Amino acid sequence: MINGQKNFKELNNTIVLYADNYINDTEGEKLEEICDDFLGKGIKNFIINFSGTELVNSIGISILIGIIEKIKDEKGVIVFSELNKINHSIFTVVGLTKHIRVSKTEDEALKLLENHRD
Amino acid sequence: MDINLEKFLFNLNTLAELGEEMASPKGFDNSVKSALYMVMGSFFASKGIIFGYDRDKKIFSPLASKGVGNANEVTLQLPEEVIKEFVKYNRPFDVKSDDPIVSVLGPARAELEKFHARIIVFLIVSDELLGLISINDKFSGEEYTAYDFQLLSVMAQHISFSFYSHSLLKRLMHKYSENKNLCENLVCAYYDTIHAFAAAIDAKDAYTRGHSYRVSSYSSALAREMGLFKEEVEGIRIAGLLHDIGKVAVDKSIINKASSLTKYEWSELYSHPVVGYEILSKIKFPWKGIPITTRNHHERIDGSGYPDRLKKLNIPMGARIMALVDAFDAMTTDRPYRRRLTFMEAMDQIKENLNKQFDPDIVYTFISIVRKEARNEADNPSIIPLLSEHEQLDSVFIEKLFEGFPKVH
Numbered sequence: 473m474i475n476g477q478k479n480f481k482e483l484n485n486t487i488v489l490y491a492d493n494y495i496n497d498t499e500g501e502k503l504e505e506i507c508d509d510f511l512g513k514g515i516k517n518f519i520i521n522f523s524g525t526e527l528v529n530s531i532g533i534s535i536l537i538g539i540i541e542k543i544k545d546e547k548g549v550i551v552f553s554e555l556n557k558i559n560h561s562i563f564t565v566v567g568l569t570k571h572i573r574v575s576k577t578e579d580e581a582l583k584l585l586e587n588h589r590d
Numbered sequence: 591m592d593i594n595l596e597k598f599l600f601n602l603n604t605l606a607e608l609g610e611e612m613a614s615p616k617g618f619d620n621s622v623k624s625a626l627y628m629v630m631g632s633f634f635a636s637k638g639i640i641f642g643y644d645r646d647k648k649i650f651s652p653l654a655s656k657g658v659g660n661a662n663e664v665t666l667q668l669p670e671e672v673i674k675e676f677v678k679y680n681r682p683f684d685v686k687s688d689d690p691i692v693s694v695l696g697p698a699r700a701e702l703e704k705f706h707a708r709i710i711v712f713l714i715v716s717d718e719l720l721g722l723i724s725i726n727d728k729f730s731g732e733e734y735t736a737y738d739f740q741l742l743s744v745m746a747q748h749i750s751f752s753f754y755s756h757s758l759l760k761r762l763m764h765k766y767s768e769n770k771n772l773c774e775n776l777v778c779a780y781y782d783t784i785h786a787f788a789a790a791i792d793a794k795d796a797y798t799r800g801h802s803y804r805v806s807s808y809s810s811a812l813a814r815e816m817g818l819f820k821e822e823v824e825g826i827r828i829a830g831l832l833h834d835i836g837k838v839a840v841d842k843s844i845i846n847k848a849s850s851l852t853k854y855e856w857s858e859l860y861s862h863p864v865v866g867y868e869i870l871s872k873i874k875f876p877w878k879g880i881p882i883t884t885r886n887h888h889e890r891i892d893g894s895g896y897p898d899r900l901k902k903l904n905i906p907m908g909a910r911i912m913a914l915v916d917a918f919d920a921m922t923t924d925r926p927y928r929r930r931l932t933f934m935e936a937m938d939q940i941k942e943n944l945n946k947q948f949d950p951d952i953v954y955t956f957i958s959i960v961r962k963e964a965r966n967e968a969d970n971p972s973i974i975p976l977l978s979e980h981e982q983l984d985s986v987f988i989e990k991l992f993e994g995f996p997k998v999h
Contacts (some may be wrong), residue, residue, distance in 0.1 A: 483650040501656075530604040530631030531624060537729050538657060541636045548983055552776050565596045 486517040492524035495532040504538045515575035516548030519581040553581040610754035623654040625749050637706040637726035658705045682711035682742045713750040720753040788831040795845045804976050806830030808915035811972035813956050824907045825877030832885045836866030848926040864897050883908035889945045910949040964988035
């Protein structure tokens with residue numbers, strides 16, 4: 473919960489995190505804590521949905537790196553979905569796209585993870 | 591757009607946000623944490639820590655960290671001469687490089703490596719060491735470039751200035767706190783001196799022991815009830831303690847004389863408000879009106895008082911209050927020349943002298959306080975508990991007593 477809003481959902485053994493604009497504040501590290509909790513429960517598939525995120529700043533990048541590192545350490549998979557052009561461009565510039573998968577929509581990301589399981 | 595240009599713009603935006611963050615009012619600890627995240631995000635680092643340097647204790651302690659586990663208890667120490675070296679060097683360096691500055695770190699290097707330190711930059715303003723930032727290898731596996739070092743240097747400068755302001759503010763707050771304590775001690779000493787004076791005044795007269803204290807208590811209760819400002823109430827309270835200070839110049843034998851006074855003795859006694867005024871006028875009180883209240887506390891509403899024969903509202907408010915409570919206390923305590931009056935007898939005297947000696951507004955306020963105290967409605971009763979017959983003064987008695995009193999207009 474961030475500011476009283478639930479910012480994740482669990483679907484078919486996959487956690488979808490909603491980055492919104494919280495990701496750009498140190499409060500966004502709560503998303504990292506959610507990942508920690510589910511990784512601890514054995515869940516390894518994660519989607520971060522950026523549909524509510526206008527622009528990711530350096531704080532957001534730092535939080536995302538923390539999330540990616542934790543998921544990678546546990547041999548999990550992470551997919552970024554619904555990235556706008558600017559955010560996609562930022563992730564490319566900072567080299568983040570080399571470490572994650574990207575899909576246009578959340579459904580597409582879920583299918584990608586389904587196929588990954590197969 | 592060219593990727594380098596995009597990266598440059600991203601970093602430029604980070605610098606703008608960092609400047610804004612360090613000047614934000616959300617609190618130093620939160621700003622430092624945000625600053626660390628910004629540095630880590632800019633260099634794609636997953637582990638980082640910012641230490642603050644305590645120049646008194648000569649230790650570094652963590653202010654914010656990410657990805658390094660619990661670092662709260664860790665402290666770092668560097669010898670004075672090592673610190674001087676880093677202040678002189680004043681730029682980021684790679685712990686894994688062959689730069690000679692790395693060896694200057696000494697044993698602290700191993701400590702920093704526990705936090706996966708790869709790049710370190712000390713936070714310095716005007717040759718004053720304020721802290722350090724340590725970040726690990728880039729998550730991408732890429733090497734740090736000369737551009738990265740330049741960017742980190744600029745970011746460290748931004749953060750250093752914030753540390754410097756915070757350190758100045760802390761020192762200022764420390765000084766403020768020291769001065770505040772000093773001031774409080776002085777105020778205590780001030781009050782102690784005033785109380786000592788009051789005790790000295792009362793000690794001159796065996797019959798008036800505690801008189802100044804009671805006059806002070808009654809008069810401040812009246813001033814409060816009349817809605818005066820806190821500072822005015824305090825001024826009247828202090829004037830109550832000191833109103834008879836002029837009696838120190840009057841011979842003790844006159845003050846304690848049981849038989850009637852001679853003309854000379856009366857003139858001596860009458861001089862005490864003016865003598866008191868002269869003594870108190872030389873003191874710079876933090877409250878207004880203490881000397882003049884002392885001078886005029888024997889004035890009467892009808893103009894027949896002394897020393898200035900002032901009438902009605904020409905008599906300062908504090909002095910009108912003091913005139914009533916001084917007379918009330920004199921009436922309700924034993925004197926060398928007569929026994930004390932009961933509360934009822936004293937109130938009869940006051941009623942008789944309403945509009946002659948006493949200001950009716952002050953008298954009605956006095957009655958209002960006594961009523962409240964008798965009904966247990968007063969937070970801090972200041973009159974009834976000081977009367978020797980206080981146990982008999984319940985609300986039924988008081989209400990009955992005031993039945994025949996002229997109505998409040």
